[in-house]
Amino acid sequence: MISAQLPDPQLQLLLYAxxxxxxxxxxxxxxxxxxxxxxxxxxxxxxxxxxxxxxxWAEDSYLLYARPDNGxxxxxxxxxxxxxxxxxxxPQLLLFFDCHLNVEISAGLETVKYxxxxxxxxxxxxxxxxxxxxxxxxxxxxxxxxxxxxxAY
Numbered sequence: 001m002i003s004a005q006l007p008d009p010q011l012q013l014l015l016y017a018x019x020x021x022x023x024x025x026x027x028x029x030x031x032x033x034x035x036x037x038x039x040x041x042x043x044x045x046x047x048x049x050x051x052x053x054x055x056x057w058a059e060d061s062y063l064l065y066a067r068p069d070n071g072x073x074x075x076x077x078x079x080x081x082x083x084x085x086x087x088x089x090x091p092q093l094l095l096f097f098d099c100h101l102n103v104e105i106s107a108g109l110e111t112v113k114y115x116x117x118x119x120x121x122x123x124x125x126x127x128x129x130x131x132x133x134x135x136x137x138x139x140x141x142x143x144x145x146x147x148x149x150x151x152a153y
Contacts, residue, residue, distance in 0.1 A: 002103050004049070004065035004088040006072040006081070015091055020074045022100040023087045027079045048084035061108025 009016040028035035028043040037044045051069040058064050067083040074081040090103045 002063075002065065002088055002090050002105055004067055004086045005070075005083045006074060006086055007091075008072070015095060018094050018098065019086065019089065020076070020081070023089045023094065023102075024074070024076075024081045025085045025087055027081075027085070031079070048082075051084065057107075061111060062104060062106045 007015045007019060025043075025045060025047040026032070026035055026037075028037055028045075028047055032038075033041065035043070037047075049065075049067055052064060052067050055066045056064050065088050067086070070083070072083065087100075087102050088104055089101060093101050093103065
């Protein structure tokens with residue numbers, strides 16, 4: 001369902017084209033110290049990832065995806081990309097949506113809390129009115145209020 005590898009260009013040419021177009025992390029670290037993800041001389045996204053022969057669970061309940069050192073290399077603008085630079089993706093979603101779409105599997109309590117925070121917080125909203133007269137506080141309150149699906153239920 002989820003991969004973090006370059007597909008075989010001989011067997012999956014279309015998927016290979018999508019992965020190399022959308023799902024490669026730009027060079028960073030020693031290869032590009034000025035990259036936008038660099039913080040304190042390290043990649044904040046932890047690229048390049050380590051080679052792994054199989055997928056395993058990490059201590060933080062995220063998966064460490066298989067990234068075998070199988071010799072597949074994609075070269076673009078003098079940069080060499082191996083499985084270490086592939087962002088995790090779902091092949092079916094990547095082919096369907098034709099865009100960058102990072103997909104992760106996680107099964108930890110921290111992840112549920114993280115996701116719930118965004119589900120229940122509601123959208124950001126700003127109300128602004130420029131007037132020289134008196135302000136209608138009741139109207140401003142009603143205009144700035146948002147009732148999401150959970151509150152409506």
